[in-house]
Amino acid sequence: MRKESIHKLNNVSSRTGRFVLYWMQASQRAIDNDALDYACEISNDLSLPLLVLFVLHVGYPSANSRSFTFMLEGLEETEKRLKERGITFLSKVGNPVDEVLKIAKNASVLVSDVGYLRHQLFWRDSIARRVESPFFVVESNVILPVGQVSKKEEFSAATIRPKIKRLLIDTPKSPAIESCFSKVLDIENFETVSLSTFLKDLKFGDDAPAVSSFKGGTAQAIEILESFLRDKIDIFCRERNDPNSDVLSNMSPYLHFGQISPSYIAKKVIEKRSPCEEAYLEELIIRRELSMNFTMYNPNYDRFEGLPVWAKKTLNEHRGDMREYIYSKEQFENCSTHDPYWNAAQMEMAFTGKMHGYMRMYWGKKILEWSESPEVALETALYLNDKYELDGRDPNGYAGVMWCLGKHDRAWAERKVTGKVRYMSSAGLRRKFDADGYVRKISRLAQST
Numbered sequence: 088m089r090k091e092s093i094h095k096l097n098n099v100s101s102r103t104g105r106f107v108l109y110w111m112q113a114s115q116r117a118i119d120n121d122a123l124d125y126a127c128e129i130s131n132d133l134s135l136p137l138l139v140l141f142v143l144h145v146g147y148p149s150a151n152s153r154s155f156t157f158m159l160e161g162l163e164e165t166e167k168r169l170k171e172r173g174i175t176f177l178s179k180v181g182n183p184v185d186e187v188l189k190i191a192k193n194a195s196v197l198v199s200d201v202g203y204l205r206h207q208l209f210w211r212d213s214i215a216r217r218v219e220s221p222f223f224v225v226e227s228n229v230i231l232p233v234g235q236v237s238k239k240e241e242f243s244a245a246t247i248r249p250k251i252k253r254l255l256i257d258t259p260k261s262p263a264i265e266s267c268f269s270k271v272l273d274i275e276n277f278e279t280v281s282l283s284t285f286l287k288d289l290k291f292g293d294d295a296p297a298v299s300s301f302k303g304g305t306a307q308a309i310e311i312l313e314s315f316l317r318d319k320i321d322i323f324c325r326e327r328n329d330p331n332s333d334v335l336s337n338m339s340p341y342l343h344f345g346q347i348s349p350s351y352i353a354k355k356v357i358e359k360r361s362p363c364e365e366a367y368l369e370e371l372i373i374r375r376e377l378s379m380n381f382t383m384y385n386p387n388y389d390r391f392e393g394l395p396v397w398a399k400k401t402l403n404e405h406r407g408d409m410r411e412y413i414y415s416k417e418q419f420e421n422c423s424t425h426d427p428y429w430n431a432a433q434m435e436m437a438f439t440g441k442m443h444g445y446m447r448m449y450w451g452k453k454i455l456e457w458s459e460s461p462e463v464a465l466e467t468a469l470y471l472n473d474k475y476e477l478d479g480r481d482p483n484g485y486a487g488v489m490w491c492l493g494k495h496d497r498a499w500a501e502r503k504v505t506g507k508v509r510y511m512s513s514a515g516l517r518r519k520f521d522a523d524g525y526v527r528k529i530s531r532l533a534q535s536t
């Protein structure tokens with residue numbers, strides 16, 4: 088753990104309590120979790136038991152059966168692994184701020200992890216203002232603390248890359264904590280919620296059902312990573328832009344829920360000594376941590392106002408351009424555009440919970456081209472992304488969708504509707520890979536589901 092990853096959010100210096108509380112939110116794992124390790128370290132120092140709390144918040148933005156099922160599968164494993172380490176796990180249903188404050192009344196110290204979206208920041212701030220114990224947070228889902236890499240919003244990968252690379256060389260990490268103070272805490276009076284019962288009774292009545300393509304949990308994440316390292320990484324740099332070729336790592340759903348740590352993935356990739364190591368780490372570290380920089384420093388990360396000046400200017404200049412096609416949110420959602428490639432991409436996401444990375448770019452660019460305005464395009468793309476992608480509702484999702492409108496990019500040749508924002512065409516897809524083969528692959532997949 089790097090000392091720069093730890094932040095104290097209030098001025099309370101000490102308090103007597105029955106336990107150390109770790110409010111697990113963004114790092115939903117029992118291993119390779121710096122926030123958990125830090126909480127363990129404090130519980131060892133104070134000779135107090137450690138209590139891990141997770142709050143199941145059914146009102147979480149865009150929560151549905153798909154995302155909740157994946158998350159609960161992971162949490163069941165995390166609970167089991169924590170128990171094996173002698174750490175008590177408590178789950179509650181409700182609003183995170185209220186539930187954390189209730190349990191923290193008996194805590195000597197409160198520790199949490201860090202998510203970079205506005206509701207997560209709001210929760211932490213609300214708790215920091217009212218909690219009576221010292222409150223620390225640890226940035227456990229990034230390789231480098233976001234504020235240490237840069238104190239401002241970065242323009243692009245080119246500007247953040249040298250800062251990240253310099254710090255990766257300069258800052259050593261201390262080893263993980265192996266054991267926690269093992270006195271088991273009596274939590275009978277806390278009424279913990281059974282995760283399996285909660286999962287069984289879960290009824291969102293929505294149309295984003297759970298998917299069988301990805302099962303949640305750290306063990307699954309490690310198994311998928313191992314198969315990627317064994318069979319795919321050496322061809323990742325050559326074939327990653329071909330959606331017919333299954334060479335991506337599929338780590339994004341697991342990273343999103345914090346079921347696996349990016350440092351663990353990076354360590355395993357480096358140990359493999361693959362010729363594609365650099366290409367992979369560029370995505371996992373540079374691109375991913377650029378997204379966190381974006382959502383942390385740009386309060387308009389999901390709004391037109393959050394785009395760079397040149398992109399807003401050009402899109403404003405082309406607002407009145409005649410669109411060849413305009414589709415409603417429902418038409419997009421029902422895969423009813425004129426374009427078989429776009430429809431296949433939407434179908435892949437709806438059926439599997441994960442669209443191929445290359446198709447995501449085309450998918451987002453076309454929503455911009457076929458919507459009545461950039462604002463409507465943003466709303467549609469984020470709605471679909473957050474509803475169907477298992478990795479949705481993530482800094483990467485906001486940066487990815489905004490990239491389709493010019494974020495982290497430069498101006499290109501000017502065209503109607505999209506102005507100077509980079510354009511993608513169906514002919515371009517066909518030049519890069521067998522696009523019709525992709526449509527056939529997805530229709531077979533949809534028929535078999």
Ligand SMILES: Cc1cc2nc3c(=O)[nH]c(=O)nc-3n(C[C@H](O)[C@H](O)[C@H](O)COP(=O)(O)OP(=O)(O)OC[C@H]3O[C@@H](n4cnc5c(N)ncnc54)[C@H](O)[C@@H]3O)c2cc1C
Pocket residue numbers: 327335336337338339340342343370371372374375378442443444445447448450451472476478479480481483484485487488490491
């Ligand atoms: C319109 C659009 C929407 C997107 N929505 C999301 C989203 O909701 N959640 C999400 O995690 N990613 C999103 N991305 C980024 C990227 O497409 C996915 O991270 C990637 O496809 C995930 O698959 P993988 O884990 O198999 O990737 P791999 O290619 O195996 O990459 C490994 C890891 O690197 C990171 N990574 C890869 N590509 C990018 C990228 N372009 N930007 C930032 N990090 C990257 C991810 O954490 C990924 O898990 C979006 C991109 C676009 C253009």
